[in-house]
Amino acid sequence: MAKKPPKASNASTDEAQPRYAVNYREIQPYGTLKDLPIALEDNARAQSVEILNQILVDTITLRDMYKKHHWQMSGATFYQLHLLLDKHFEEQSDLVDMIAERIMALGGISIAMAPDVAEMTRIPRPPKGREDVPSQLARLLEAHEIILRQAHEGAEAADESGDDGTNDLLVSNIIRTGEPQVWFLAEHLAATELVRPNA
Ligand SMILES: [Fe+2]
Numbered sequence: 001m002a003k004k005p006p007k008a009s010n011a012s013t014d015e016a017q018p019r020y021a022v023n024y025r026e027i028q029p030y031g032t033l034k035d036l037p038i039a040l041e042d043n044a045r046a047q048s049v050e051i052l053n054q055i056l057v058d059t060i061t062l063r064d065m066y067k068k069h070h071w072q073m074s075g076a077t078f079y080q081l082h083l084l085l086d087k088h089f090e091e092q093s094d095l096v097d098m099i100a101e102r103i104m105a106l107g108g109i110s111i112a113m114a115p116d117v118a119e120m121t122r123i124p125r126p127p128k129g130r131e132d133v134p135s136q137l138a139r140l141l142e143a144h145e146i147i148l149r150q151a152h153e154g155a156e157a158a159d160e161s162g163d164d165g166t167n168d169l170l171v172s173n174i175i176r177t178g179e180p181q182v183w184f185l186a187e188h189l190a191a192t193e194l195v196r197p198n199a
Contacts, residue, residue: 033108034107038106038107045106048157049103052102055147057120059092062092063093065126069136070086070089074130074132091181098169099174105165144182147178151170155167
């Protein structure tokens, strides 16, 4: 929607006047591909864009869940987990940027805004309230597995279509970052004790 134009009478001749009263204009509809000379067939690019957008919205959701639980952590291991979850948040943030930019490099359009992410993600929505630590960790593990399963399937599809770059992103970044994060989280759910009761 057009905003009110500036009042200055000489606005049209004043080079310093920012012209912010623009009509918003979409230049590429969602779901379309731009033609780019990257030696990949259109159907291979379209398939990868669809796979990557699903992994993108789920990775954005996992990233945000890490921050939720970083803030809402509790208990004796609060400090360790508070720091660990923020480290994973940073690593997932880097992945979000890599996936989104891969989609654009393929000629597609990356999902970006929260309402679209909420509509598309396959990761179950946590409550607005605060959960206990086992729930927080189990939710993160569930989200990781949803993404890892998609990444394996997507890597295979990209390999078959000849999209080596997407295959590499899914294997070298998504899978190789997600697996050790799962390891670090899952070890907190082992019911071990530092000292044996009767030692
Ligand atoms: Fe923080």
